[in-house]
Amino acid sequence: MRELVVLGTASQVPTRTRNHNGYLLLWDGRGYLFDPGEGTQRQLTYAGVSATQVHHICLTHVHGDHCYGLPGVLSRMVLDGVTHPVHLHYPAGGEETVRALVSVATPGLDLHLHPHGAAGEVAPGLEVRPLHHRVETYGYRLVEPDGRTLLPHRLASAGLSGPDVGRLQREGRLGDVTLEDVSVPRRGQRFALVMDTAPCAGAEELAEGAHLLVAESTFADEDAELAREYLHLTAGQAGALAAAGGVRTLLLTHFSSRYADLTVLRDQAEATAGGAAVVVAHDLDRVPMPRRREVRPPS
Template identity: 45%
Template sequence: MLGTASAVPTRQRNHNGYFLRWGAQGILFDPGEGTQQQMLCSGLSANDITRVCITHFHGDHCLGLPGVIQRIARDGVTHEVEIAYPAAGEAFFEKLRWASEFVPTSVVVPRPLSGPAPAPFGEPLVTALPLRHSIPVYGYRVEEPERVHMRAGALAAKGVTGPPVGELKERGALTLPDGETLYLDDYCVREPGRSFAIVMDTGWCDEAIALARGVDLLLIEATFLSSESELAAKYRHLTARQAGEIAAEAGVRKMVLTHFSERYTAGGFERFGEEAAREFSGDIVVASDLDRVSFPAR
């Protein structure tokens, strides 16, 4: 959690910024102002970033991008860093990318996204869906493919070992010399891949639920408490309670609340968790800057 404030940072909360560590990959979401400094405090270097995803071009979600790009250039990062963002904000992306003088790098690869269902991309696979805000916003879902574990014992009992096991896994069926056909689903256990979703700056919408469907970990904005639900509706943001509803409806395992309005500076952030818990019975984290949140154990 590099930053957990909304439009206005506070003494305790930096502008947005979230770094998802995924095996050897590192996906940076919404680098707001101060992201370089927060990365430093989190023990992250420019070299750790393999992909950047921008949800939208409000300043609290992107004003740190120039620093991050220039740091990638300065540090001589050699791997490709693809940057996904709403194509509607192309002009802002270009300004941020070339915000000041620096020796450019060729590793930055823009990936503008458009339409209601952009093609999934990358490894791990990233899916983007438009959310509902005052300007174009995409939420993102990251997931790995499901794992298929073969039931070796049951197959051995049928005399199936070695290469035919791989054949069954690949083709979905295997016919034995005696004519019997075995079907993959009878001889395997399917384990869904790990999944993550980020839902930022949106009013209630079905796409938020679609992105979050069944994920292990959902990072979601909760700008307001229910006492400010009129403001939330007016500015197309979520209350903590609505975030809890989305998590419950999507069947997520663990949720992280963030993007808190500066009006709550006085503290009492546990109220966000309490509100979400009225709707969602799973694990809830109320994010603070520099927190590390782990995926729930399988």
């Protein structure tokens, strides 16, 4: 199963209907918790998911609405008897804040701290890129390795079925038949999360080819001056980011409390998003990873 559980969608100030940030990506039996703001432990309960499902915690930066829920989540994991290793990823510039937050959590978790200070892979398949905000900030991308999709008619023509198909996939060749003879390339799924940032190259790299892009949309386009001042994205800029990257689905979040009605943000993002589907996130939403497009083998 691959789906995103939205735990909170508010930016600096939570509202009656929007908790502070929090996003749990469930990906093939592993859980990636991004930016647990205040109240994340309670939101996990409301969403019907468990802290025991978390294996990686990923902080984009150490502003409070993105990390003040960390001690509660860590303490809950201890209470729930989590025994597997938990990996905490965060910008190296936030070391002092992160260690302070960890220090007030209940001890007993097998917690591994992983500060990063440059673009690159920070865990298998998990990459970071620097963003442009008021403190050191990184966005995240989870990438499935590219593979190949088997074509039944080619397998049949080659006389392959049953266990022989698995052996071909493992070994790459079976007699005179290669894996390339009976399959076509399949690009791995890509998830990207771009939080607090002004438009920048790092955001563009994260969005490139994403099946699901979670992007901050703090301000409406008419408040672009505020976005420039505080180094955030407008809805139109989030849409343009998705369009430039060929994104399949853009999920808007991290909304200023000034917007009770989010329709205007959705409309502005849709106007610039090109072929990307635009979805407004609401607390406790579950968003499945978009399905891959149907493979069209060459004639």
